[in-house]
Amino acid sequence: MKILTVENLSKSFGGIHANRDICFDVEEGSILGVIGPNGAGKSTLFDLITGFTKPDTGKVKFFDKNIFGISPDKISNLGVGRTFQKLKPFADQTLLENVMIGAFVKEKDIKRARDRALEIIDFVDLIEKRHHFAKELSTGQRKRLEMARAMAIDPKLLLMDEVTGGVDQKTIPGLVELVKKLKKTGVTIITIEHNINIIMEISDNVLALDQGKRIAFGEPKEIQNNKQVIDAYLGTFDAA
Amino acid sequence: MTSEIIIQAIVTGLMMGLIYALIAAGLSLIFGLMEIVNFAHGEHLMLSMFSSFWLWSLFGLDPLFSIPITILLLAFCGIVTHYFLIRYILKAKMLIQICATFGLSIFIRSIAQLLWTPDFRNVDKPLLEGRIEIGSVFIGQPQLYASLVCLVAFFGLYWFVTKTETGLALQATAQDRHAAEILGIPSNKMFAIGWAIGLGCVGVAGGMMANYFFIFTDVGINFALFAFVAVALGGFGSIIGCLYAGIIIGLVESLGGLLIDPSFKLLYVFAIYLLVVIYKPQGLFGRY
Numbered sequence: 075m076k077i078l079t080v081e082n083l084s085k086s087f088g089g090i091h092a093n094r095d096i097c098f099d100v101e102e103g104s105i106l107g108v109i110g111p112n113g114a115g116k117s118t119l120f121d122l123i124t125g126f127t128k129p130d131t132g133k134v135k136f137f138d139k140n141i142f143g144i145s146p147d148k149i150s151n152l153g154v155g156r157t158f159q160k161l162k163p164f165a166d167q168t169l170l171e172n173v174m175i176g177a178f179v180k181e182k183d184i185k186r187a188r189d190r191a192l193e194i195i196d197f198v199d200l201i202e203k204r205h206h207f208a209k210e211l212s213t214g215q216r217k218r219l220e221m222a223r224a225m226a227i228d229p230k231l232l233l234m235d236e237v238t239g240g241v242d243q244k245t246i247p248g249l250v251e252l253v254k255k256l257k258k259t260g261v262t263i264i265t266i267e268h269n270i271n272i273i274m275e276i277s278d279n280v281l282a283l284d285q286g287k288r289i290a291f292g293e294p295k296e297i298q299n300n301k302q303v304i305d306a307y308l309g310t311f312d313a314a
Numbered sequence: 315m316t317s318e319i320i321i322q323a324i325v326t327g328l329m330m331g332l333i334y335a336l337i338a339a340g341l342s343l344i345f346g347l348m349e350i351v352n353f354a355h356g357e358h359l360m361l362s363m364f365s366s367f368w369l370w371s372l373f374g375l376d377p378l379f380s381i382p383i384t385i386l387l388l389a390f391c392g393i394v395t396h397y398f399l400i401r402y403i404l405k406a407k408m409l410i411q412i413c414a415t416f417g418l419s420i421f422i423r424s425i426a427q428l429l430w431t432p433d434f435r436n437v438d439k440p441l442l443e444g445r446i447e448i449g450s451v452f453i454g455q456p457q458l459y460a461s462l463v464c465l466v467a468f469f470g471l472y473w474f475v476t477k478t479e480t481g482l483a484l485q486a487t488a489q490d491r492h493a494a495e496i497l498g499i500p501s502n503k504m505f506a507i508g509w510a511i512g513l514g515c516v517g518v519a520g521g522m523m524a525n526y527f528f529i530f531t532d533v534g535i536n537f538a539l540f541a542f543v544a545v546a547l548g549g550f551g552s553i554i555g556c557l558y559a560g561i562i563i564g565l566v567e568s569l570g571g572l573l574i575d576p577s578f579k580l581l582y583v584f585a586i587y588l589l590v591v592i593y594k595p596q597g598l599f600g601r602y
Binding site for chain 1: 477478479482483485486489490492493494495496497498499500501
């Protein structure tokens with residue numbers, strides 16, 4: 075079943091076409107990787123889907139509901155979670171409070187919201203840090219915090235913007251494993267990623283963008299061999 | 315000068331300080347949430363005092379009992395202010411935001427003068443009257459109860475903001491509006507709640523002060539100035555900072571007036587403000 079259908083989605087900022095006639099769909103329970111060089115329109119696409127930016131034209135359907143132009147909080151309440159490329163933890167609050175704020179979407183009782191938040195914090199392997207302020211956490215831990223917070227709303231679809239961006243090499247495998255673990259819970263994931271090897275490893279499908287346009291969409295192997303993609307962005311792959 | 319007089323000044327300063335703290339907390343909450351300074355805060359305080367006065371004058375309701383009505387009226391006023399003015403200037407430049415709330419202050423004061431004239435009024439024979447004597451220190455009952463009610467309201471506000479679902483959502487919105495929105499928190503509603511609570515605080519303070527203060531259309535000006543100093547001293551956006559700052563201001567005003575010269579009371583308070591701006595611009599507990 076298709077969880078997300080995007081049809082002819084376009085957005086311009088003045089004369090700059092950030093997204094042009096973007097079309098794709100996502101199967102429930104799968105991972106879609108989004109790739110493209112800087113300025114390709116990947117984060118704008120996330121902003122359009124999650125309601126932070128109003129599209130000029132097009133259609134965005136979450137299951138059968140048209141969510142085109144709906145506000146972010148309403149889209150979130152439907153079951154769409156998101157993490158940000160530039161991390162946005164609530165720095166002056168503890169990790170537990172950060173996740174509890176998300177848990178309140180589904181659970182109004184404070185004790186139950188707290189229990190749910192603790193479960194999720196345990197899932198992302200940060201239980202020992204639960205009483206630390208977000209500003210005290212490392213970048214890798216903040217990435218986990220954002221994932222935990224997004225999971226707390228019990229999303230059906232989770233959009234993750236550069237999970238492994240800005241972290242050291244040692245931290246990356248743990249984050250990739252966490253994404254795989256997340257997929258096993260049944261949540262559908264769309265992830266923007268610059269590390270091509272990771273995208274090829276975790277994705278069921280890949281969407282490639284360049285200058286705001288879709289240049290390829292398909293299984294990782296197809297994308298890997300797509301000439302347009304190689305020209306625009308990929309260059310050569312590691313043998314792995 | 316005897317120690318009794320100094321203790322008397324300290325007690326008076328503490329009592330005034332708690333009132334300043336609650337007024338400042340309302341201001342700080344609004345600023346912390348959307349980074350807009352409510353320059354009409356003093357006028358909102360004036361409205362709350364007039365609300366108590368008219369409820370007493372027209373319906374014979376003592377200010378002590380009209381407090382809930384005053385709080386609700388001010389909270390409603392906050393929601394109206396947000397939906398009819400503030401939400402249109404949220405993304406505007408700071409100068410426009412300043413002009414908007416400053417314009418609102420002039421608008422409210424002018425309307426009040428038109429409706430009620432600049433005459434001084436007071437509530438005659440309120441339930442809270444007289445004074446109590448502890449040793450050689452005299453404490454006015456209206457002032458004592460006003461400060462205690464403000465202290466209770468202050469801790470109620472602090473509990474609400476730090477321990478409840480809505481309070482955590484307010485904090486989240488204050489820290490990052492977009493991150494809060496993606497967690498299903500409607501920022502516009504949070505801003506309206508922030509204004510309602512911020513002006514509700516003023517409703518408590520103004521309602522209690524109506525027991526013993528003269529009520530006139532310019533009554534809020536000095537209180538608002540002190541609230542700005544308290545917010546700067548405590549730290550913009552910090553509610554607990556307002557408590558410490560309000561008490562410091564109350565004590566400096568009272569002790570400065572006693573020990574140096576009462577005619578320069580305002581000067582001492584603003585000297586503190588200048589020192590804060592120069593040496594610790596983020597205030598005692600500030601985030602900005």
